[in-house]
Amino acid sequence: MGRFGKRVLVGWLWYCLLVGTALAQPGRDPDQYFFNETFWDLKEELANAREQGKQGILIMFEMDECPFCHRMRQMVLNQSEVQEYFRQHFINIAIDIEGGVEVVDFQGHSTTMKDFSFRQYRVRATPVFAFFDLDGKYIRRARYTGATRNKKEFLLLGRYVVERAYREESFARYKRRMRRREH
Secondary structure (H helix, E strand, O other): OOHHHHHHHHHHHHHHHHHHHHOOOOOOOHHHHOOOOOOOEHHHHHHHHHHOOOOEEEEEEEOOOOHHHHHHHHHOOOOHHHHHHHHHHEEEEEEEOOOOOEEEOOOOOEEEHHHHHHHHHOOOOOOEEEEEOOOOOEOHHHOEEOOOOOHHHHHHHHHHHHOOHHHOOOHHHHHHHHHHHHO
């Protein structure tokens, strides 16, 4: 793709973001109602998740300049149905992939948000939604990169993990199977 094509693509993405923001559904602040407060000790958060009867931990890897992260926050993560479902089943944490804040990883080692994102989980594009079970094991098949189409697809991603369907099939196959059931 040439320089002109890239400019057109970037312009189109910004236009879609602006239109999407204008059409954003009113909702509740994701920082208050979707994400849990944390002291960035993921090993401790695992203990909290077990104690609270959760399925595990969801980490949203994001960065400030990411239009798709903003879209998820303004159109999906702000919806009360999404907030209630994910808060019921997971401890939800946002990690800035460019951040220098100290994080204690699932093994109890101290690192920065940036190193945790890049070195441990190879996050290059955002957003990335990564799920971890109650032992801190990364559920690779449930990793979702990018924005979901809507809240329905994001809720389906949550169900995919809660039902442990990742053990048997990919998320794409799970979505197709669920769509067939609806019809």
